[in-house]
Amino acid sequence: MRYIEPHAHMVSRVTDDYERMALAGCQAVCEPAFWAGFDRRAAEGFRDYFFQLTEHEPRRAARYGLKHFCWLCINPKEAEDVKLAAEAIALVPSFLDRPNVLGIGEIGLNKNSRNELRALEMQVDMAARFDQLILVHTPHLEDKLKGTKLILDVLKNDKRIQPGRCIIDHVEEHTARMVLDAGFWAGVTLYPETKCTPARAIDIFEKHGGERLWLNSACDWGMSDPLAVPKAALEMKRRGHGAKAIDRLIFENPRAFLRQCPKFNLER
Numbered sequence: 001m002r003y004i005e006p007h008a009h010m011v012s013r014v015t016d017d018y019e020r021m022a023l024a025g026c027q028a029v030c031e032p033a034f035w036a037g038f039d040r041r042a043a044e045g046f047r048d049y050f051f052q053l054t055e056h057e058p059r060r061a062a063r064y065g066l067k068h069f070c071w072l073c074i075n076p077k078e079a080e081d082v083k084l085a086a087e088a089i090a091l092v093p094s095f096l097d098r099p100n101v102l103g104i105g106e107i108g109l110n111k112n113s114r115n116e117l118r119a120l121e122m123q124v125d126m127a128a129r130f131d132q133l134i135l136v137h138t139p140h141l142e143d144k145l146k147g148t149k150l151i152l153d154v155l156k157n158d159k160r161i162q163p164g165r166c167i168i169d170h171v172e173e174h175t176a177r178m179v180l181d182a183g184f185w186a187g188v189t190l191y192p193e194t195k196c197t198p199a200r201a202i203d204i205f206e207k208h209g210g211e212r213l214w215l216n217s218a219c220d221w222g223m224s225d226p227l228a229v230p231k232a233a234l235e236m237k238r239r240g241h242g243a244k245a246i247d248r249l250i251f252e253n254p255r256a257f258l259r260q261c262p263k264f265n266l267e268r
């Protein structure tokens with residue numbers, strides 16, 4: 001089995017996880033910038049984090065033959081502080097040329113507040129100006145449907161944004177269709193407790209087909225499983241899906257999306 005982990009917060013994981021992922025067939029791991037589990041008190045905290053994502057983590061991953069890529073932004077959870085958000089966003093462009101940076105993410109909404117929306121619009125504008133791919137975090141639970149609609153509106157209203165260059169992550173049964181119908185890519189996140197179990201994720205795959213869909217673990221400092229993607233592949237196999245369909249969902253699909261950034265090259 002070969003797979004790509006398109007969404008993992010490896011700064012929060014132990015080195016053993018890199019080894020386990022490599023043993024399970026992982027070819028590349030992609031790390032969106034996110035909340036650290038606590039609020040950073042100054043924009044300089046983001047600068048250090050961006051150095052960690054672009055210099056330190058690729059070195060850790062390389063010890064296990066894994067390629068490490070990342071996305072940069074201020075996440076919606078910390079974007080409530082307007083001044084901090086503006087300062088953090090201003091730091092991003094100077095990192096965009098780094099060899100493992102794929103685009104802007106994970107931007108989006110958390111509580112669907114006005115300030116979060118403002119930071120989202122600023123970062124969508126930045127992605128358009130610098131011609132970057134976009135990775136979007138959608139809110140959890142009862143905020144998800146409304147938040148997903150608000151996010152799609154922001155992206156659709158900016159005529160510079162091509163839906164095929166945006167992945168809307170953490171979709172569930174009630175949001176997958178609207179994302180795919182609008183031409184965006186959809187990410188299904190596998191979590192032991194919240195978000196999707198492997199069985200629910202494969203139900204979504206069977207219902208909507210595998211076009212523009214990927215799976216990820218979004219493993220971080222909370223309850224999560226860095227091997228969730230290969231485990232979902234086992235669930236597919238158990239249900240009788242062939243090796244080709246599995247490979248397409250967990251390897252070829254993420255590769256097709258990510259290769260839109262020329263830096264995503266697994267051969268080099």
Ligand SMILES: [Zn+2]
Nearest residue numbers: 032034106218
């Ligand atoms: Zn995430």
